[in-house]
Amino acid sequence: MRFVEIYILKINISVINTHGVQMPKHIVSGLKYLTAVELIRDGLSQKEVAKILEMDRSTVSHYLNGRNLSWNSIEVAEIITKFCPRDFLTLTYALLDNSEKTRIIVKTCSKKEFQANIEESCIGCGLCADTCLMNAIVLDDLKAHIDSNWCNGCLMCRDVCPTNSIKILEVENGC
């Protein structure tokens, strides 16, 4: 296992357009499909998946069987999940406009692991906690704590930190 610096890329929006899928809700369907597949693979029942994604159970079933869903949407969704972490997160949040579902989808579909550390210079201003779309940060005793399980490596917290106290590295397994 080794830790590497994370690089931020800009979204190449043309990738989405060349696939002919422009409707946000189609892309959302694709993302939900990918999430549903992952959750089922993790051993959840269709009922549980439906509850988490706030969908009908029948729709989950249709999705998993590839019905009511264009394959283009899934392709585009797959491309989005491979964006750099910040773009994946912010785009998903923009498409869904829902914090909870964004968290689930990003956590489930992100294959990357991150290790977050907060240094002693943290002053507990809470700006990172307010910024984190994954709600991975809490304050305790005037210091921020990041739950690495929920961190998706977007680094938005690091950018807003006034004391430069946040260090986040990507965990590369098997190296």
Added chain:
Amino acid sequence: MVANTKEVKENDICVQRISPEEKRELNFKDDICIGCGICEKICPVEAIDLGDIGAIERNEIDESKISVDEEKCVLCGMCSSACPVDALELKLDDKSIKEMDEYPQLIKSAEIDDETCIYCKACETACPREAITIARILPDRSKLVTGEIEIDKDTCINCGVCEEMCPADAIEMEHHLPTSSDPTISSDINVNKDKCVYCLICKKSCPVDAIKAVCRSCSYGEYDLKPEDSEIEGSSFIDDDACVNCGWCEEICPVDAAKVEKSYAGELDVDLEKCNACGACIDICPCNVLSFPESTKPGEIVEKLKKDENFCIYCGACENVCPVEAIDVKRTDVKFTPTKSKSWKKQLESLKT
């Protein structure tokens, strides 16, 4: 993205950051601020600037004593914790961090023990911030004396000598102009027993010996006076907003009923060579530490500036306002409640010079 908003109202400042998780609000009260600039020194993001406090204090300009850059402020609350007079207050979801144990608080207090206090009002008079109110109920004067007095109205000629002589204004006459039906100059004369102290001046000065009076305390001692009737009751009140914990009340109290604990300790040095006696420091000092000395005899040359360092809270306002850098305020200690945060501890310790 979360962004700060700022509202300025009559020189008071409010900076807010509202996220779905939390509401942070920093309030600055200009009338409480003493212009010491400790907030400017402790701010980790340099969001606070101290204004031209000399001109503000002398009412030459009307603006806030500090300015807060809402673009830079991260609402961490360090200024709120370090402010020696609580002019700054950070609230998290409407709860002040001054009520939260995890945030370090300056250790400071000013208290008057009502059990010991004799309600002499010396502290009320001495307090440079007019923060102390002593409410006292004095005993009834009539219960502290005992005696008897009677005016023989048939003998009395209504001359008014007793009324004029009475030191307690206890003799009340009904003066009027004489008429043919009532050829007198007063229709009645009475002694107000609540006011009379049985000093017997009326009796001794009456030209016709119409007054019979006796002081019982003089002839028999004070056996029929109750000691509890002479007790003074009262209560003390310190306005925490105005109090700066300078220690004047503790120093002046004759019975040691006032106790003050200061947050900052240090040294106050005035370079009298440099001082040009402009008086800016005297105007800004919230504790009446600095004054122009008065000469005691004609022709005496006095020092330019006098300091009573006993009352100094080492806030540094005088140093900030001095135009010729003649004042040096050293802070050697900052007392605050324990905190687990190393960065907060370090930042508070950095106020030591």
